[in-house]
Amino acid sequence: MENKIVKIKFNKDQNYRRIHGTGFIGGTTANGELEFDIFEDCHEYPEMLEITFPEGEGGDAVEKKIPENTDITNVNRIQHIGVVLPLSVVPGIIEWLQQKLDDVNKPQNNLK
Secondary structure (H helix, E strand, O other): OOOOOOOOOOOOOOOOOOOOOOEEEEEEOOOOOEEEEEEEEEEOOOOEEEEEOOOOOOOOOEEEEEOOOOOOOOEEEEEEEEEEEOHHHHHHHHHHHHHHHHHHHOOOOOOO
16 A cells, blocks of 8 residues: 655745734634634833934933823733634644744753
């Protein structure tokens, strides 16, 4: 009996993009699939900065946040993308993630 060979060609969707994620939020759908959003937490930034430059040479520019009450301690949670997966693929994803984590945590060879 001959082995069956399957060749897989990778293509990126025209809407493909790389994102930075700091967390996940989700659950299961009514159909029993895993559903989650990948989000990124970042500081809230002011809508605008007004910069005043001193006349002549020397002196420091002064920045004014607009609106002035913008607090850098506020967090903006940006939900980048939603993903829905059949539960049957979740164990494989967990195994793959664990392998990647193990690879990162392996002691590095000291090259001298």
